Amino acid sequence: MKRYALIGVFMLAASSGIVWAEEQLSTALNESVIKLPTTVSNIFNQVITKDMVVTQFRPHGEGPFPIAILLHGRSYKDRSKPGRERFLQATKYFVNRGFAVWVPTRLGYGESGTEPDPEYSGTCSGKKYIPAYEVAASSTLDVIAYAKQQSYVDPARIVVLGQSYGGTTAITLAAKNPSGLIAAINFAGGGGGNPETQPNEPCRPDLLKEMFGLYGKTAKVPSLWIYTENDKYFGSVYPKQWFAEFQKQSPDRQLAEYRAMPAFSDNGHFFFSRGFSIWRPVVDEFLRRQGVPIPHTPGSFQDTGFANIYEPASLPVNKAEIREHYVKFLELDLPRAFVMDAAGEFAGYAGGMPDALEKAMAICKKRAQKECLAYVVDDKVVWKKTNISEL
Numbered sequence: 001m002k003r004y005a006l007i008g009v010f011m012l013a014a015s016s017g018i019v020w021a022e023e024q025l026s027t028a029l030n031e032s033v034i035k036l037p038t039t040v041s042n043i044f045n046q047v048i049t050k051d052m053v054v055t056q057f058r059p060h061g062e063g064p065f066p067i068a069i070l071l072h073g074r075s076y077k078d079r080s081k082p083g084r085e086r087f088l089q090a091t092k093y094f095v096n097r098g099f100a101v102w103v104p105t106r107l108g109y110g111e112s113g114t115e116p117d118p119e120y121s122g123t124c125s126g127k128k129y130i131p132a133y134e135v136a137a138s139s140t141l142d143v144i145a146y147a148k149q150q151s152y153v154d155p156a157r158i159v160v161l162g163q164s165y166g167g168t169t170a171i172t173l174a175a176k177n178p179s180g181l182i183a184a185i186n187f188a189g190g191g192g193g194n195p196e197t198q199p200n201e202p203c204r205p206d207l208l209k210e211m212f213g214l215y216g217k218t219a220k221v222p223s224l225w226i227y228t229e230n231d232k233y234f235g236s237v238y239p240k241q242w243f244a245e246f247q248k249q250s251p252d253r254q255l256a257e258y259r260a261m262p263a264f265s266d267n268g269h270f271f272f273s274r275g276f277s278i279w280r281p282v283v284d285e286f287l288r289r290q291g292v293p294i295p296h297t298p299g300s301f302q303d304t305g306f307a308n309i310y311e312p313a314s315l316p317v318n319k320a321e322i323r324e325h326y327v328k329f330l331e332l333d334l335p336r337a338f339v340m341d342a343a344g345e346f347a348g349y350a351g352g353m354p355d356a357l358e359k360a361m362a363i364c365k366k367r368a369q370k371e372c373l374a375y376v377v378d379d380k381v382v383w384k385k386t387n388i389s390e391l
Contacts (some may be wrong), residue, residue: 193233228268
């Protein structure tokens with residue numbers, strides 16, 4: 001299985017953006033695009049048939065691979081952008097764990113055009129959430145059904161992950177228990193939010209609570225719910241109420257897990273797209289419990305407790321630029337390693353490859369005057385106080 005790596009000596013190569021029909025598709029991720037005919041019925045019982053754009057990625061090899069379906073949200077401003085969803089960082093995350101990844105751009109968004117709007121849920125006071133999310137779930141089930149027909153897909157190991165409207169759709173799917181679905185991940189799921197006109201107060205949160213309660217009655221799929229304390233679309237109170245109702249109605253309360261994350265940036269609603277280094281270990285742990293192998297550096301490494309891995313200020317170094325690049329290192333996927341010399345003058349790092357530790361060590365040794373030692377391996381700070389020779 002191919003790993004997607006970034007390595008550097010105080011430098012991080014930036015990957016160029018790729019736009020369908022304007023630039024080449026990603027060969028490293030075996031990217032391709034199809035148009036899947038889909039028929040849905042909106043809240044007005046209007047039948048809509050259109051082609052849904054689905055972007056596909058896969059590891060190298062014949063498979064069969066488990067598959068991750070990534071579901072986008074719903075802009076309150078402009079549903080025409082982006083024209084085609086890709087979620088490259090999350091896509092690479094799943095491909096690195098052996099998954100094929102399919103990203104549908106659902107009807108009413110991007111390439112398919114914004115009118116008619118299949119996922120319209122009504123006015124703020126007259127919301128009809130359940131039929132609107134049925135539309136999103138129905139089109140996603142079409143994607144899953146088609147994916148199962150592909151020879152390289154393992155139809156018995158499917159994960160759905162969604163952001164915002166897509167996060168709620170992931171829980172809608174969990175409530176339907178389609179065959180092969182092993183996990184649903186909900187990032188900031190909800191509906192009716194507008195951070196400009198009604199921050200923290202989504203339309204009819206009571207109806208969302210009722211809906212999530214209905215989902216809890218039937219869901220038999222493990223689910224992870226991730227919300228931040230400063231989500232300006234839904235606030236911090238309502239999501240906890242929605243999850244509590246889901247749990248209250250569930251016959252098995254151990255199936256669902258809620259993770260309340262601290263405030264993130266200026267609006268935690270975008271935690272999924274901007275907070276990879278923080279959510280990655282949370283999702284790793286959840287997927288590990290569902291039997292998904294998580295990549296790691298070969299060998300046995302112990303966390304020494306020297307410092308919090310997410311505190312660059314704790315690095316025993318003299319140069320500010322090393323701390324700056326340590327921040328970039330934290331964005332890298334597993335396996336990964338950050339290596340420094342004992343004088344705190346030079347460093348090397350690598351991520352997303354089985355031999356990350358060896359690569360990082362080799363980079364450090366090219367310039368260092370003293371012995372190079374590992375500071376972080378994967379998610380563990382392995383540095384010891386006795387490693388410091390002169391600072």
